[in-house]
Amino acid sequence: LSCFLKALLQLGDRQFRRVLVFGVGLSLLLLAGASISLFALLRGIFDLDRYIPVIGNFSWASNLLSWGSLATMLAISIFLMVPVATVIISILLEPVVQSVETIHYPGLPPATPMSFSNAVLDLMNFIVILIAANIGALLLSLLFFPVAPLIFWTINGYLIGREYFQMIAARRMERSSALALRRQHTSTIWLAGTLIALPLSIPLLNLILPIFAAATFSHLFHHLAPTASG
Secondary structure, three states, X not given: OHHHHHHHHHXXXXXXXXXXXXXXXXXXXXXXXXXXXXXXXXXXHHOOOOEEOOOEEOHHHHHHHHHOHHHHHHHHHHXXXXXXXXXXXXXXXXXXXXXHHHHHOOOOOOOOOOOHHHHHHHHHHHHHHHHHHHHHHHHHHHHOHHHHHHHHHHHHHHHHHHHHHHHHXXXXXXXXXXXXXXXXXXXXXXXXXXXXXXXXXXXXXXXXXXXXXXXXXXXXXXXXXXXXXX
């Protein structure tokens, strides 16, 4: 909880706010692109401008999609924000973590950011896992509908914790050591990821979550690494 509180208090830092504003803008841009793609898909499938005898045409549905685009974008953000957050943090991880370390952990030696090729490869692998896991979560939710939100939060909490912590730990230790540290503290990292996944299902609030999550897991790494090293 102290890691969450430190990340929350840093929202007042100027450098952190700049990254946050950029992250929110990037989130909106990606969600807008997803919404436009969804509208185009619906138009192609249902031919919304077609005239049908007796019923008439479906131009009203087309207008509804157009006028309700912002509301629709915010609604689908509930389902799209986890992959969107992953893309955003892959781009903005370094400035967020540097901001945290400059203020809270001064005197650290320079970190070794992940190479671009490894970052892209890890991102693609994670997105594949993310899609597969959420398809599984959707099927489980249909079978156990009353606990559908719990399924979503639990699965995505594990994935978020796993990916964020691994990316941050890999900056300051070998990949094998980062993996061992994550496995040693699986339950703590999973819980932190689940607490991040909870507000990801709340439109508007979920726009700031990628940056906030990166800051939180940066604190969590520095909290757990000394313990792990004995």
